[in-house]
Amino acid sequence: xxxxxxFEGITKHYRRRVGLRPEPLVxxxxxxxxxxxxxxxxxxxxNGAGKTTAIHIAMxxxxxxxxxxxxxxxxxxxAPTRARVGFLAENVALYHRPARKLVAFYGALxxxxxxxxxxxxxxxxxxLELTADAGRNAGRFSRGMQxxxxxxxxxxxxxxxxxxxxxxxxxxxxxxxxxxELLLKARERGKTVFLSSHLLSEVELIxxxxxxxxxxxLVRVAKTGDLLxxxxxxxxxxxxxxxxxxxxxxxxxxxxxFTVPRAAQRAAIERVWAAGGEIVAVNPAxxxxxxxxxxxxxxxxxxx
Amino acid sequence: xxxxVLIAGNFLREQxxxxxxxxxxxxxxxxxxxxxxxxSRDDALFFLRQxxxxxxxxxxxxxxxxxxxxxxxxxxxxxxxxxxERGQYLAGLLLGSASLGVIAxxxxxxxxxWMAARVHWPGAHLPAYALLLMAAAALVxxxxxxxxxxxxxxxxxxxxxxxxxxxxxxxxxxxxxxxxATALVHAxxxxxxxxxxxxxxxxxxxxxxxxxxxxxxxxxxxxxxxxAMAAE
Numbered sequence: 457x458x459x460x461x462x463f464e465g466i467t468k469h470y471r472r473r474v475g476l477r478p479e480p481l482v483x484x485x486x487x488x489x490x491x492x493x494x495x496x497x498x499x500x501x502x503n504g505a506g507k508t509t510a511i512h513i514a515m516x517x518x519x520x521x522x523x524x525x526x527x528x529x530x531x532x533x534x535a536p537t538r539a540r541v542g543f544l545a546e547n548v549a550l551y552h553r554p555a556r557k558l559v560a561f562y563g564a565l566x567x568x569x570x571x572x573x574x575x576x577x578x579x580x581x582x583x584l585e586l587t588a589d590a591g592r593n594a595g596r597f598s599r600g601m602q603x604x605x606x607x608x609x610x611x612x613x614x615x616x617x618x619x620x621x622x623x624x625x626x627x628x629x630x631x632x633x634x635x636x637e638l639l640l641k642a643r644e645r646g647k648t649v650f651l652s653s654h655l656l657s658e659v660e661l662i663x664x665x666x667x668x669x670x671x672x673x674l675v676r677v678a679k680t681g682d683l684l685x686x687x688x689x690x691x692x693x694x695x696x697x698x699x700x701x702x703x704x705x706x707x708x709x710x711x712x713x714f715t716v717p718r719a720a721q722r723a724a725i726e727r728v729w730a731a732g733g734e735i736v737a738v739n740p741a742x743x744x745x746x747x748x749x750x751x752x753x754x755x756x757x758x759x760x
Numbered sequence: 761x762x763x764x765v766l767i768a769g770n771f772l773r774e775q776x777x778x779x780x781x782x783x784x785x786x787x788x789x790x791x792x793x794x795x796x797x798x799x800s801r802d803d804a805l806f807f808l809r810q811x812x813x814x815x816x817x818x819x820x821x822x823x824x825x826x827x828x829x830x831x832x833x834x835x836x837x838x839x840x841x842x843x844x845e846r847g848q849y850l851a852g853l854l855l856g857s858a859s860l861g862v863i864a865x866x867x868x869x870x871x872x873x874w875m876a877a878r879v880h881w882p883g884a885h886l887p888a889y890a891l892l893l894m895a896a897a898a899l900v901x902x903x904x905x906x907x908x909x910x911x912x913x914x915x916x917x918x919x920x921x922x923x924x925x926x927x928x929x930x931x932x933x934x935x936x937x938x939x940x941a942t943a944l945v946h947a948x949x950x951x952x953x954x955x956x957x958x959x960x961x962x963x964x965x966x967x968x969x970x971x972x973x974x975x976x977x978x979x980x981x982x983x984x985x986x987x988a989m990a991a992e
Contacts (some may be wrong), residue, residue, distance in 0.1 A: 508988075515841055518986040535845045543841035549834040551770060561770060565763050565842035609838060619841075 459490040459526075460617050460648045461514060466523035468509050468672075483509040485672040487523070491650055491665075496643050498663030498680070499652040500745075502753050506672040507652045508546055511621050514650075515543055528617060539566045542615035546622045546652075548606035552595035555586055555605050562609040579606040582640060599626040607635065618642065618649045624658065631728075636662055660684070660745040670753045683748055689741035690721045697733035715741045763844045769854025772859050775822060779860065782818065783867055788869035794878050801879045805953070808872040812893055812948050815864035819897045820920050823857035823904035825913035827982075836987050847979035854898075854905050854975055861897020865890045871959055881953035888959035889951060895964035896944045900924065902971035906978040909985060940966035 466487045471478040484506045491497045501507045508522070512518040514525060517531030530537040551558060556577060563573045579588050584604045589597070594605045603626045610618060618639075624632045632655070639649050639662055653659050659666060660680060667677040693713050699705040702724065705714035714723045721738065728735060772779070793799060793807050830836040830853075841848060869890035873883040903923055907916035927941035936942065943963035951957060 512837075512986075515837075517837060517840060517985065517988045536843050538841060539843035541841070543838070545834060545837045545841075547834055549838070551774060551835060553770075553773070561766060562838060562842060564766055565839065565844055567762075567843060610841075613842075734892070737923045 457491050460529075461489075461491040461525075461527055461650060463487050463489045463510065463514070463525045464523055466510070466513060466516065466520045467524060468506070468513065469521045470533045482672050484513075484520070487669075487672065487674055489667055489674060489677065491648060493648050493662040494643060494646050496639060496649040496651060497663050498666040499650060499653075499660035499669065500656070500659060500749060501669035505669040505753075507669055508621055509672075511543075511619055511650070511652060515541075515619060519563050539613060540616045542610035542613065542618045542620075544603075544606045544610045544618075544620045544623050546625075548599075548626075550597070550602055550604045550605055551673060552593050552645050553609070554591050555594040555597070556581060556590040558594045558605065559608045559612050563612040566613040568613060576614065577608075580611045583611070584608050585634065592698055596636040600628060600631060603627060604631065607638075611638075616647060618647060618651075620649065622654065623651065624653070624655060632658065641685045647718045656745040656749055666745070668749060668752045675752050676748075678743075684742045684745065686743055688718050689715050690718050690724075691737075691739050691741040692721075692724060692728070693730045693736040693738075695734045697728055697731050701731060702708070703729065711736055763842075763848045764851045764855060766853035767839065768859060769851060771826065771853055771856030772777055775856070775860060776886075778822070779863055782860075785814075785868075786864070786871050787865045791873060794875045799875070799878055801881060801953070804872070804875040804881065805951075806878050807875055808868065808889075808951065809841050809949050811868040811871065812889075812951075815861060815868050815893050816896050816900055816948070818864055819857045819861040819901035820904045820913055820917055821859045822860055823853065823901040824917040824920065826853045826857065826905070828913045831835045834988075840987060846965070847975070850905060850909075850978050850982055851975060854902055854971070857901040857905065858894070858971075861901060862894050865893035865897060868893065876953055882955065883953070884948040885953070885954070885957050885959070889948070892944060892947055892959055892964055895940075895967040896948060898971045899940065899944070899967040902974035902978070902979075906974045906981070909978045909981040938966065940964070940970060 466484050468484040470481040470483055472481040487506070487510060499507055499510070509518060513520050514527055514532055515538070523569050525532045528540055553561065559577045559580065560573055563576060568576065581590050584607055586601070586604055586608060589601065594602065597605065603623065607623060610620070624635050627635060636658060639651070642649060651659065651663065663680050665677065666680050666683055668675050691713065693711050695711060697712055699707045699712050702712070702714040705712050725735060725738070790807065793803060840846070869886045873886050876883040876886070886949070900920055903920040904916055907919040911919060922942050927936070927939045928945060930936045930939070931942050940963040943960045944967060947960050
């Protein structure tokens with residue numbers, strides 16, 4: 457599949473002033489990544505890992521110290537290509553204009569005009585449940601509503617690629633569900649989403665692949681399913697056996713669940729049968745994304 | 761061209777309270793001076809020159825802080841995430857700042873016309889005077905925008921003043937005619953309501969040409985700058 461976003465060996469050093477002396481700050485170090493068309497890519501990392509810097513380099517806001525990259529087949533910073541991209545910044549800042557006019561302004565900057573622009577503005581405001589407030593000054597909205605207007609301006613040009621930096625950080629649970637559905641719909645329509653987020657449960661739910669960045673280096677990239685599954689462990693769900701038979705087993709609603717090493721799976725099943733129990737399910741054991749994130753970004757994990 | 765006009769319009773809209781204060785100031789002070797029965801020709805001239813100075817200074821103040829303000833508020837990110845070149849963005853800010861100068865120039869000249877009529881002076885040269893003011897506003901705004909691509913707003917405004925003062929200091933030197941500031945300053949602040957006054961149209965043209973060159977130079981600098989304010 458074709459890559460719509462490619463970072464090739466990107467390094468970015470900033471100069472941070474400590475006292476009178478500027479000190480170099482490494483934001484990204486030899487960062488390479490390819491995001492394929494039609495996927496939702498989750499971009500994770502602790503604060504200061506370099507996620508926003510990577511997005512800013514891709515959008516052309518910041519120049520890399522070394523390396524290069526391509527967005528939709530063109531070098532980073534190519535302005536006409538950005539007409540096919542939607543971007544939402546981490547902290548949304550809006551001009552003091554009615555939401556409808558503001559979204560139309562951003563659409564017009566992308567070359568949209570006339571009835572087509574008006575119709576798209578109406579659609580995105582409706583999708584983000586902003587129709588009732590479309591005539592109000594967006595600069596005075598609550599943070600959550602500003603984030604929705606920010607999403608509306610990112611979506612108004614019906615972009616092929618969405619670059620979203622913490623798009624749901626200020627939203628309430630209902631707003632998050634709505635955005636999640638919006639992103640899933642976008643994927644169904646063949647759009648690509650590059651999603652930077654701290655909300656790991658959300659990333660786990662919707663992302664096809666995940667990349668974990670730590671101290672400017674990409675420490676892991678994998679399909680979400682592959683990342684979460686523990687191939688060396690199996691999770692068994694059984695009935696009619698005493699939980700005490702298996703160490704670490706938990707009983708819930710009459711179903712006993714426990715994890716065993718893959719090599720011991722057959723023996724465990726035979727023990728259940730021998731005890732007169734019934735096998736309900738056998739699956740590869742799963743870890744949460746949070747566990748993996750902590751492991752990857754902790755000192756020992758990141759040094760592995 | 762459309763993004764430039766959109767950005768300029770938006771910029772001007774953001775400054776709407778400033779524009780309102782400017783209009784109240786110009787017409788309010790015109791009323792204060794002009795309705796005085798003791799208004800003399802010297803008073804009318806003083807008013808016009810004083811307001812012209814403000815009309816030239818205003819775009820400097822606004823333009824010098826424009827980029828910094830947009831970067832600090834992070835509003836620049838949403839604008840430059842669209843199909844907008846850095847040069848178009850700067851042209852939008854420049855057009856917006858210069859438009860403030862145009863509004864100031866027109867209002868100053870309307871108020872000046874009324875005051876000239878009160879002291880029975882001809883106001884026939886005032887449209888040409890307004891055009892000179894606009895050219896001067898465009899020149900100083902482009903200087904301020906250029907300096908603000910790499911300097912703090914305060915330093916950019918100071919650098920603009922120094923650059924204009926340096927041109928004035930070079931008066932009489934050979935080749936200085938190519939720099940229009942001296943001719944514009946003389947014309948704007950040596951203005952008399954006399955039929956023999958002539959607007960230096962060459963200087964006005966040169967000012968616009970210089971503004972264009974400064975925009976090109978500002979674009980060259982700004983294209984190499986990181987617009988996101990700070991590292992994570």
